[in-house]
Amino acid sequence: MLSRLKLDPFVVALALTVSLALLWPQPGITGGVLHADKAASWGIAVIFFLYGISLSPKRLLESAARWELHLIVQLGTFLLFPAVVVTVLALMGDRLPEAVATGFFFLAVLPSTVSSSVAMTSLARGNVPVAIFNASISSLIGVFATPVLMAWYLHTVGGGMDLGPVILKLIILVILPLAVGQAARPLLLKLVERHRQVVRIADRAVILAIVYNSFCDSVAAGVWKGQSPVLLLEIVAGVLLLFAVVYLLIGIACRVFGFSRPDTIAVVFCASKKSLATGLPMAQVMFNGSPDLSLIITPIMLYHFLQLVIVGIIAGRSGALEAEESEPSLVAEEPGRAPKGAEGFLPEPASGRVSTSAS
Numbered sequence: 062m063l064s065r066l067k068l069d070p071f072v073v074a075l076a077l078t079v080s081l082a083l084l085w086p087q088p089g090i091t092g093g094v095l096h097a098d099k100a101a102s103w104g105i106a107v108i109f110f111l112y113g114i115s116l117s118p119k120r121l122l123e124s125a126a127r128w129e130l131h132l133i134v135q136l137g138t139f140l141l142f143p144a145v146v147v148t149v150l151a152l153m154g155d156r157l158p159e160a161v162a163t164g165f166f167f168l169a170v171l172p173s174t175v176s177s178s179v180a181m182t183s184l185a186r187g188n189v190p191v192a193i194f195n196a197s198i199s200s201l202i203g204v205f206a207t208p209v210l211m212a213w214y215l216h217t218v219g220g221g222m223d224l225g226p227v228i229l230k231l232i233i234l235v236i237l238p239l240a241v242g243q244a245a246r247p248l249l250l251k252l253v254e255r256h257r258q259v260v261r262i263a264d265r266a267v268i269l270a271i272v273y274n275s276f277c278d279s280v281a282a283g284v285w286k287g288q289s290p291v292l293l294l295e296i297v298a299g300v301l302l303l304f305a306v307v308y309l310l311i312g313i314a315c316r317v318f319g320f321s322r323p324d325t326i327a328v329v330f331c332a333s334k335k336s337l338a339t340g341l342p343m344a345q346v347m348f349n350g351s352p353d354l355s356l357i358i359t360p361i362m363l364y365h366f367l368q369l370v371i372v373g374i375i376a377g378r379s380g381a382l383e384a385e386e387s388e389p390s391l392v393a394e395e396p397g398r399a400p401k402g403a404e405g406f407l408p409e410p411a412s413g414r415v416s417t418s419a420s
Contacts, residue, residue: 071265072366078269082276082355083285089277091350097274104267105342106238111260112175112200113242114253120193127191129318130328134173134195137311137332139206142169143214145306149299157295158288160353163215164360165299167347170210171340171361172203177369178331185376187326195331200339201239204231207343222347230346264338271341272362275354282352293359300364304371308333326379330372337365 082089091098125131146169150162157165175196182192205228212222242249253260279285311332315325340361348354 071268074265074269075272075362078273079276082273083280086277086280089273090281091274091278093277097270097277101267101271101274101342101345102234104263104270105234105345108238108264108267108338108342109235110238110242110245111253111264113239113244114246114249116197116239116243116246117193118243120190121197123190125194127194127324130188130191130320130324131195131198133311133314133318133328134332135199135202137307137314137328138173138199139170139202139210141310141332142303142307142335143210145169145303147214149302157299158292158356159218160284160356161292161296161360162218163220163353164357165303166214167207167211167344167357168300168335168340168360168364169303170203170207170214171335171343172199172207173331174334174336174338175200177372178334181369181372181376182327182330184373185326185330185379186323187330187379188321188323189327191324191327192331195327199331200336201236203336203339203343204228204235208347211347227347231343234342234346268338268341271345272358275345275358279352279355284352284356296360297363297367300360300367304333304364304368326376330376334368334372335361335364337361 087093088095089097143166146165150157150165173196178196179189179192183189208222208224208227208231212224212227215222308329311329312325315328320328341358344354344358344361348357351357
């Protein structure tokens with residue numbers, strides 16, 4: 062199985078970006094010679110403009126009637142995750158630095174992924190239209206739910222967030238470009254699909270710019286000085302525990318409601334995943350100027366990688382098991398091809414490879 066795991070170059074680029082920021086932060090600090098902060102801010106709008114072009118309203122409407130599936134996914138994404146994190150943080154007391162604890166709650170209130178949820182559901186022969194609907198609608202809900210929940214958490218720990226300007230900025234940088242992208246979809250969809258690789262590179266470049274600027278500012282402010290290497294191991298253990306608990310509880314809920322195997326696959330994959338591509342731009346808006354930003358985004362960066370490795374293995378085994386049982390596939394018309402109607406959501410055909418898309 063390990064031989065099938067091929068890391069996407071994005072993971073390597075992410076590690077190199079963090080290393081560069083730790084070794085040579087000055088060019089990437091806010092106001093530095095590279096202007097990484099400005100590239101990140103403008104890049105957020107570009108990401109969601111391209112997402113608006115790729116988003117298919119027809120596919121969303123086709124699966125909108127499955128309300129019971131969508132309800133479980135969204136409750137898992139925006140209520141179960143935060144409840145688990147709040148409970149664990151309460152039990153741990155002050156063991157974690159405040160910024161890391163904030164990062165775990167921020168991870169918990171982020172929306173689900175888009176492309177990777179659909180790709181993994183396809184690989185496991187799950188219900189792809191359900192995955193498309195929930196992954197897409199989750200991103201829209203998150204524009205409002207994530208800052209509201211984050212503001213509540215910060216208030217409970219003695220902090221605060223000026224919610225109005227944050228939501229207004231998210232509307233300007235996320236909802237408005239997405240709406241413009243939707244309006245331009247008939248004109249630009251074919252162009253975007255023809256140059257999909259260029260779009261992927263642009264998307265990832267923005268993510269790397271946000272990471273670089275965040276870590277450069279944190280290093281320059283001395284945030285990482287005095288932090289024990291054990292802290293990184295604790296964060297890894299924390300994200301693994303969080304994934305395991307949520308995945309198990311969502312699976313139990315699917316059995317209680319009697320969901321079919323394809324529906325269960327779509328629900329557990331969407332409800333247990335969190336979006337790095339949405340999370341980092343939102344962190345840039347909500348915690349703009351905070352020297353602790355790199356600590357806050359570390360949990361989502363680690364969760365992003367680990368969730369895809371784990372779900373990739375599960376999806377590969379699930380798809381292989383169903384193929385052995387000769388059950389009809391509900392997702393792909395031809396081996397190696399994207400499910401019909403999923404164009405614009407899959408960065409590459411679903412396969413045994415563990416994609417590490419930033420989404």
